[in-house]
Amino acid sequence: MAISASDKVLKLKEAGLNQDNETPATSIFTEDEVEVLDLIFKQYLKGESQSPSLRNPFTSKSIAWAYWIIARLGGFNGAVKKTRHAVSVKKIGLGLERFIFMYDGYRSLN
Incomplete structure (x- = not known):
């Protein structure tokens, strides 16, 4: 099921407010998008190597x-x-827009 960017923004904001650890990311992103989010988290944002806060x-x-x-x-x-x-x-x-650019770049290379 395709979900619009504006719906994703609202669902992400709601997830932040509720600190929703139960709902999987695949409820609004595809499996491939979640894989790229994981790569961004580990490589670009340095995963868990940052300070605890x-x-x-x-x-x-x-x-x-x-x-x-x-x-x-x-x-x-x-x-x-x-x-x-x-x-x-x-x-x-803005973050979703940047993610879409990164995701499109990843897809074009694979």
Whole structure:
């Protein structure tokens, strides 16, 4: 099922607010997109090598995990509060746009 970019932005923002570790990222991204998100997380964002306060605190390959990666691509600093939290729609949108460029580049090489 294809999902529009605006729907993805809203679902990602909701995942950030609810810190949703239960819903898999494949609920809004394809398997290939999740694979590229994982590559971006490990290579571009340096995975778990950052200081503890800047690590992705969410369960791997959950929708909240994807939210954190997309938000980082959009300019979010990475620090997640324990209370309800979500970055702006603008940053999520910018991060999603950057992700789409990276994903398209990955697809063209493979």
